[in-house]
Amino acid sequence: MPEIDTREPRDQLVDHLGAMRAFAMSLTGNSALADDMVQDALVKAWTKIGTFEKGTNLRAWLFTILRNTYYSHHRKARREVGDPDGTFSSNLAQKPDHDGRLQMRDFNAAFALLSDEQREALVLVGAEGFSYEEAAETCGVAVGTVKSRVNRARARLAELMGLGDDENLELTDRVTTGIVSAQRHAM
């Protein structure tokens, strides 16, 4: 984003709604909870906008608020309601799969099994494209901690999707079939 945004930070919030929902969804695995969380975080962000340092990363600041909201209020609810949406999957389940790639569903099933800390580190770095430093600041931990969480998350996903050791990727069809047939979110 090379262009300098001259709007007030409050007027920029609207640009981050989609990302806030995606991040919240990745934490809660439940779209209703995620949206409640975004709502709480938006009110908080609006009220505390004076503490946002202009010129810094507004998205990272918003994500910090979101994750605080999650860990202080919603994490418990996630455990109580389980994972009815399968994380991102409610809207993705019908996605067709060309070219033998891993199906989204398998990925979501595996993703839901990561720890909260691994999930958020992987999303921030792997999907949102935060630097390790930005992710570390957002999560309030050391850079090395983020790195190791991301690495462990990737390794665990590979393992869960059966890509870890002597499997080769051509075998993913078999893996896919296995997970799809066990697709209820029993955990």
Add this chain to the structure above:
Amino acid sequence: MNSDRKTSRVQQEIDENLKRAYGDVTQQDVPDRFTQLLAQLKAAEGGKPAKDSDNA
């Protein structure tokens, strides 16, 4: 050596899946409740700008 190559390919697969899942949610239409909420917050503020300690 071979396994290093495989590892990075696996990582690439993982990141692609992650980006696709995340990107799909990011690009969904934002529910009206959020744009309405922002409008309400703005209205409640009476249009006065956020307190700003900058040199602006």
